[in-house]
Amino acid sequence: xxxxxxxxxxxxxxxxxxxxxxxxxxxxxxxxxxxxxxxxxxxxxxxxxxxxxxxxxxxxxxxxxxxxxxxxxxxxxxxxxxxxxxxxxxxxxxxxxxxxxxxxxxxxxxx
Amino acid sequence: xxxxxxxxxxxxxxxxxxxxxxxxxxxxxxxxxxxxxxxxxxxxxxxxxxxxxxxxxxxxxxxxxxxxxxxxxxxxxxxxxxxxxxxxxxxxxxxxxxxxxxxxxxxxxxxxxxxxxxxx
Numbered sequence: 001x002x003x004x005x006x007x008x009x010x011x012x013x014x015x016x017x018x019x020x021x022x023x024x025x026x027x028x029x030x031x032x033x034x035x036x037x038x039x040x041x042x043x044x045x046x047x048x049x050x051x052x053x054x055x056x057x058x059x060x061x062x063x064x065x066x067x068x069x070x071x072x073x074x075x076x077x078x079x080x081x082x083x084x085x086x087x088x089x090x091x092x093x094x095x096x097x098x099x100x101x102x103x104x105x106x107x108x109x110x111x
Numbered sequence: 112x113x114x115x116x117x118x119x120x121x122x123x124x125x126x127x128x129x130x131x132x133x134x135x136x137x138x139x140x141x142x143x144x145x146x147x148x149x150x151x152x153x154x155x156x157x158x159x160x161x162x163x164x165x166x167x168x169x170x171x172x173x174x175x176x177x178x179x180x181x182x183x184x185x186x187x188x189x190x191x192x193x194x195x196x197x198x199x200x201x202x203x204x205x206x207x208x209x210x211x212x213x214x215x216x217x218x219x220x221x222x223x224x225x226x227x228x229x230x231x
Contacts, residue, residue: 033215034215034216034217036216036217036218038158038218044223045207045221045222046158046207046218046221047221048217048218048219051216051217052216052217057219089157089158091158091217091218093214093215097173097174098171098174099160099163099171099172099173099174100148100150100160100163100218101160102150102157102158102159102160103157104157105156105157105158
């Protein structure tokens with residue numbers, strides 16, 4: 001089972017701002033481990049979107065931003081576009097499991 | 112340019128052993144810090160990390176599947192192999208191999224994935 005909890009879905013109109021939460025625990029996010037975010041377009045492999053809490057790889061639009069506080073993290077998408085319709089996953093490291101943990105995933109729908 | 116490609120059977124029978132190979136290019140698993148993981152995704156469900164092997168041949172496994180998984184590397188041929196024993200229909204998933212530059216850091220490159228169906 002996933003150790004990081006995300007809302008199943010979020011939606012917004014084009015141009016709006018949406019946020020996705022990622023809630024962990026004291027053995028992962030709360031222990032200080034970094035949070036990373038991935039975007040998975042339909043039928044494709046995940047792609048790194050945000051790394052080390054709030055850093056964007058080259059080529060990722062600055063509409064995407066991340067933050068982390070306590071045992072949670074968030075991904076924000078501002079100026080929502082149709083091409084942002086995808087599944088989004090957070091990821092961290094869990095010391096009690098000695099391995100990666102992924103979030104439950106959030107489907108973003110552009111209305 | 113970093114690329115990873117998974118290969119293996121598309122269909123396995125229950126109780127059989129699955130063997131998947133990840134063939135990569137653009138980096139070496141003998142370089143300090145380099146790691147390759149296997150991650151799977153059942154149809155319509157979330158990503159699930161399975162195993163990781165690092166440049167120093169240290170291996171890490173998903174706790175709940177540890178008794179069924181073996182990960183190994185062939186550095187000279189740029190390959191990582193995952194075996195999973197006693198396959199069950201619930202193991203039906205797309206299996207990805209992926210690179211990271213550390214054990215606890217982000218996955219920066221993913222393969223395209225290979226769908227494995229477990230059915231008699």
